[in-house]
Amino acid sequence: MTMAKTGEAGLVKAGGIFRRQIFIPIAALLALILFNLITDPSFFAINYSLNSAGDPVLSGYLITILDNASELAILAIGMTLVTAASGGQDISVGAAIAISGSVVLRVLCGDNPRPDEMQASILTAFLISCVVSMLFGAFNGALVAYFNIQPMIATLILYTAGRSIAAWINNNRLPIISDPSFGYFGSFLPGIPIPTPIFIAIICMIIIALVLKFTTLGLYTQAVGINPNSAKLNGINPSFIKFITYVIMGLCVAVAGFIKVTRFSTINYSVVALDIEMDAILAVALGGNALSGGKFSMASSILGAYVIQFLTTTLFKFNVSSSALPAYKAVVVIILVVLSAPTVREKLGKLWKNLQHARLGKEAA
Amino acid sequence: MKAVVDKKTRRLAPMSDTNLLLTITIVVFFAMYLAAMLFIGRGFLRVQTFFNILNENAALIILSCGMSIVMIAGGIDISVGKLTALICMSAAVNLDYQGGSVMSAIFLSLAIGLAFGIVQGALVAFLDIQPFIVTLAGMFFAKGMTTIVNSTQFNVQNEAFVALKNTRIYIPFLGSVNRRGVFVPAYVEIGVVVAIVTVIVLFIMLRWTKLGRSLYAVGGNPQSANMLGINVKKTRFLSHLLCGLLAGIGGFVYFLHVGSGAPSHATGAEMNAIASSIIGGTMLTGGVGNIIGTFFGVLSLSTIKNIVSLLGLDDAWWTNITVAAMICIFLVVQSVVLLRKNKRS
Numbered sequence: 001m002t003m004a005k006t007g008e009a010g011l012v013k014a015g016g017i018f019r020r021q022i023f024i025p026i027a028a029l030l031a032l033i034l035f036n037l038i039t040d041p042s043f044f045a046i047n048y049s050l051n052s053a054g055d056p057v058l059s060g061y062l063i064t065i066l067d068n069a070s071e072l073a074i075l076a077i078g079m080t081l082v083t084a085a086s087g088g089q090d091i092s093v094g095a096a097i098a099i100s101g102s103v104v105l106r107v108l109c110g111d112n113p114r115p116d117e118m119q120a121s122i123l124t125a126f127l128i129s130c131v132v133s134m135l136f137g138a139f140n141g142a143l144v145a146y147f148n149i150q151p152m153i154a155t156l157i158l159y160t161a162g163r164s165i166a167a168w169i170n171n172n173r174l175p176i177i178s179d180p181s182f183g184y185f186g187s188f189l190p191g192i193p194i195p196t197p198i199f200i201a202i203i204c205m206i207i208i209a210l211v212l213k214f215t216t217l218g219l220y221t222q223a224v225g226i227n228p229n230s231a232k233l234n235g236i237n238p239s240f241i242k243f244i245t246y247v248i249m250g251l252c253v254a255v256a257g258f259i260k261v262t263r264f265s266t267i268n269y270s271v272v273a274l275d276i277e278m279d280a281i282l283a284v285a286l287g288g289n290a291l292s293g294g295k296f297s298m299a300s301s302i303l304g305a306y307v308i309q310f311l312t313t314t315l316f317k318f319n320v321s322s323s324a325l326p327a328y329k330a331v332v333v334i335i336l337v338v339l340s341a342p343t344v345r346e347k348l349g350k351l352w353k354n355l356q357h358a359r360l361g362k363e364a365a
Numbered sequence: 366m367k368a369v370v371d372k373k374t375r376r377l378a379p380m381s382d383t384n385l386l387l388t389i390t391i392v393v394f395f396a397m398y399l400a401a402m403l404f405i406g407r408g409f410l411r412v413q414t415f416f417n418i419l420n421e422n423a424a425l426i427i428l429s430c431g432m433s434i435v436m437i438a439g440g441i442d443i444s445v446g447k448l449t450a451l452i453c454m455s456a457a458v459n460l461d462y463q464g465g466s467v468m469s470a471i472f473l474s475l476a477i478g479l480a481f482g483i484v485q486g487a488l489v490a491f492l493d494i495q496p497f498i499v500t501l502a503g504m505f506f507a508k509g510m511t512t513i514v515n516s517t518q519f520n521v522q523n524e525a526f527v528a529l530k531n532t533r534i535y536i537p538f539l540g541s542v543n544r545r546g547v548f549v550p551a552y553v554e555i556g557v558v559v560a561i562v563t564v565i566v567l568f569i570m571l572r573w574t575k576l577g578r579s580l581y582a583v584g585g586n587p588q589s590a591n592m593l594g595i596n597v598k599k600t601r602f603l604s605h606l607l608c609g610l611l612a613g614i615g616g617f618v619y620f621l622h623v624g625s626g627a628p629s630h631a632t633g634a635e636m637n638a639i640a641s642s643i644i645g646g647t648m649l650t651g652g653v654g655n656i657i658g659t660f661f662g663v664l665s666l667s668t669i670k671n672i673v674s675l676l677g678l679d680d681a682w683w684t685n686i687t688v689a690a691m692i693c694i695f696l697v698v699q700s701v702v703l704l705r706k707n708k709r710s
Binding site for chain 1: 488512685
């Protein structure tokens with residue numbers, strides 16, 4: 001909310017666009033789109049064809065990006081709140097996704113790793129995994145909020161143990177669900193040509209937008225992130241706000257884990273959502289949010305998540321092998337963060353101002 | 366354990382945060398090792414077990430020292446693990462495919478580490494970018510570059526290197542008698558000597574040099590450090606440079622221990638280094654920490670891993686869960702002790 005105001009004020013001033021927070025992800029997105037337009041315009045083609053199940057579906061790189069970025073966008077929501085409130089990041093989300101996915105499969109499969117029919121309804125499984133994930137979120141939150149442990153270190157515990165716990169939940173077996181209705185959530189609902197994860201991500205975004213608009217969560221989170229002591233003097237309970245952001249993070253993890261597990265109808269504990277925490281933190285940083293907490297812009301973070309997926313898909317299209325991918329990603333990330341560094345951005349803003357002054361001077365003459 | 370510490374704090378009047386956390390770490394390490402000797406016996410009674418812990422963790426000790434320095438200065442470096450893998454691979458390729466010598470491999474390792482340190486330090490210090498993001502990019506870069514240099518695992522055949530790798534330094538008067546009644550002297554590898562020298566040099570550096578004191582000051586409170594006339598940017602830059610250089614040394618020591626190059630080397634080493642630093646009493650918020658503590662942090666971490674595997678809980682998940690539980694207990698104890706101390710004063 002505050003961001004929007006400062007943003008509007010910034011627009012009035014010449015060169016303000018460079019100081020608006022959402023400038024960074026938008027500029028990055030435009031640069032990527034331009035790059036793809038120049039090298040190969042067919043990147044943007046969207047085909048309408050039948051998939052293996054005989055349903056007409058949309059396919060194309062753009063759809064792939066929107067589809068695959070769903071988990072990341074949902075995680076970016078939680079990560080933004082956690083970062084803003086506690087000034088640190090949750091590095092356990094990848095491991096926590098393994099746990100929540102494992103719980104879903106455990107509930108659906110029971111003791112038999114290859115059941116012919118599911119032992120419980122999908123909704124029950126999802127709700128139970130939500131509760132479990134929120135409990136783990138609460139564990140992280142309690143360490144951070146009530147024991148005053150730095151977030152990265154507190155979540156290091158779950159990061160270390162998470163995948164082992166996930167394996168332990170299913171007795172280290174790899175359950176597979178053959179029921180096609182389970183796969184609807186990770187691919188396509190019959191008759192709808194758009195991948196379901198896109199809808200799930202949009203629902204999450206609408207919910208968080210409504211929550212930020214109609215509750216004081218956003219305001220309190222920023223107040224606690226900027227200065228916990230003055231927030232306390234104003235009657236906010238900083239520990240509780242920090243705690244609650246971690247519980248929300250747990251909920252986001254449950255949704256993302258549910259999508260991940262329905263994509264394949266199975267789970268691989270050691271590689272599912274590997275390194276996704278790094279991408280989620282990157283999304284928050286690309287959105288121009290300070291990783292030290294305080295003010296945040298939810299829209300920028302979510303856009304940041306899509307930029308990362310856009311970049312990944314672009315690199316894949318250019319036949320970069322998946323193991324060499326991180327090196328290219330790193331170069332792009334470094335260019336982006338250097339461009340968005342405060343000192344560099346100030347200089348860019350000044351340059352813009354000077355250009356406009358020069359133009360005005362010419363017109364006057 | 367807590368009672369011991371409390372008694373100490375009362376008798377010695379207020380201890381600094383650094384010393385208090387260091388005391389906890391050392392007490393816990395010795396208590397744990399003693400308990401293992403008493404209740405598990407077997408391997409833990411042999412002197413070589415202790416030196417094997419050192420042999421296996423020499424590289425981690427050096428990496429953790431670098432991590433502690435960056436953390437004391439208020440930053441973080443999560444690139445060291447993948448950087449180690451990159452250094453192993455580059456040194457291996459240099460030795461076997463490019464006809465390099467051991468000296469050239471050492472220079473290459475140090476150069477790669479230093480280059481990472483300089484670039485990351487410059488981005489963090491002079492462009493004010495958050496260290497987490499810069500080193501995250503560094504981690505991605507090192508990860509990708511490793512497979513670009515060479516994508517498969519291979520063992521180094523270079524004779525001079527293999528000879529150096531197999532060099533054992535025997536410890537006088539220490540050792541154990543094996544089943545046949547023959548006395549087997551205890552030994553360490555060259556890497557351990559490098560690690561111990563590094564720890565001593567860094568301990569002296571942090572305690573008695575201007576740079577060392579500046580690191581604490583900058584990590585504790587950059588504004589007041591600035592008012593004291595300390596060049597904050599330069600100090601931050603140097604902390605990352607040192608960490609990069611130490612990653613170079615640590616990377617070569619790791620290479621010397623495993624003797625091969627592989628993209629999967631040193632996976633998770635950055636998290637182990639962070640965990641060791643934390644157990645050793647370094648705080649992520651900066652300004653608090655001790656190299657000796659870090660050294661004992663590494664030893665504690667690997668001792669608990671050894672205990673778990675000797676207890677027969679060899680299922681892969683138990684090690685991780687125990688390590689996590691141990692980090693958890695340490696953190697909570699530290700937090701409770703510091704909270705109580707701050708309340709009292």
